[in-house]
Amino acid sequence: MEKVYFSKEISPEKVLEMYQLLGKKLDGKVAIKLHSGEAGNQNFLKPEFWKPVIDYVGGTVVECNTAYEGERNTTAKHKKTLEAHGWSRYFKVDLLDAEGPDLEIAIPNGKVIQKNFVGKDLADYDSLLVLSHFKGHAMGGFGGALKNISIGIASSAGKAWIHTAGKTKTDLWNNLPEQDHFLESM
Numbered sequence: 001m002e003k004v005y006f007s008k009e010i011s012p013e014k015v016l017e018m019y020q021l022l023g024k025k026l027d028g029k030v031a032i033k034l035h036s037g038e039a040g041n042q043n044f045l046k047p048e049f050w051k052p053v054i055d056y057v058g059g060t061v062v063e064c065n066t067a068y069e070g071e072r073n074t075t076a077k078h079k080k081t082l083e084a085h086g087w088s089r090y091f092k093v094d095l096l097d098a099e100g101p102d103l104e105i106a107i108p109n110g111k112v113i114q115k116n117f118v119g120k121d122l123a124d125y126d127s128l129l130v131l132s133h134f135k136g137h138a139m140g141g142f143g144g145a146l147k148n149i150s151i152g153i154a155s156s157a158g159k160a161w162i163h164t165a166g167k168t169k170t171d172l173w174n175n176l177p178e179q180d181h182f183l184e185s186m
């Protein structure tokens with residue numbers, strides 16, 4: 001039986017304490033996936049909040065570029081946003097899809113898509129720690145950690161692939177229904 005831990009206290013120290021309660025050690029080179037924040041949006045947990053647990057684990061913060069227009073859709077703009085938000089000041093950061101080609105991952109028995117595309121640098125890591133804030137999403141409900149893995153580790157092309165149900169790997173923004181433009185920019 002799996003254990004779930006809850007806390008009324010929301011602090012960097014409590015996150016570290018809860019991680020330590022798990023009694024798990026991540027082996028090898030550790031990727032730490034989190035949401036680094038869109039430029040102009042403050043709905044993300046800041047580097048200072050995650051610093052104790054990231055330092056304890058000794059991992060690398062990983063992200064992938066977005067598939068929609070904004071300040072994270074190219075490697076150059078994304079690196080500037082990561083720097084502006086303080087991530088590269090505290091941690092080693094790896095944009096998994098900074099350079100192609102993408103890593104194609106099969107989805108056996110997938111009902112809608114049978115493959116996805118992730119940043120190729122994901123293959124350089126042995127373990128993955130996902131640090132998520134609670135987030136609602138029109139397509140995924142309140143599964144912050146699941147969204148952070150499925151969409152967050154997908155390359156820009158993989159994000160487009162998922163959102164268009166395997167129809168295209170490019171031009172995501174132009175293929176989204178108008179009401180989704182607002183949701184995707186959050």
